[in-house]
Amino acid sequence: MIGYITLGTNDIEKARQFYDGLLAEIGASRISDSTHLTIWGSKQDGAVLGLIKPFNREPATTANGSMVAFSLESKEKVSTLHARALELGGTDDGPPGPRGTRGNEFAYCRDPEGHKLAFFHEA
Secondary structure, X not given: XXXXXXXXXXXXXHHHHHXXXXXXXXXXXXXXXXXXXXXXXXXXXXXXXXXXXXXXXXOOXXXXXXXXXXXXXXXXXXXXXXXXXXXXXXXXXEEEEEEOOOOEEEEEEEOOOOOEEEEEEOO
């Protein structure tokens, strides 16, 4: 259902380094690059993530209540991506662990510019 998500950035090079390192863990790589936009994807016709310097040239800011969630194939991958995000300069916003009553695993962090990311595996 989701085609793409974009997050604003004030430092495109720093954002590229963070997401190159993070998304490589799940087999995603850059599929498009320009001076103001980079897009990552992992399969043909799948959802993609873009980092962009705002078109209106105003500073990029984070949206309170917004989050990009990555669906992963295992609980171990949830922990791996959370740890990798922190290694790359992200900050913890909820350690890996079970959430809810069905045994689902979630972890949360913020990227270096404050965008909230979730990593999850549904049991």
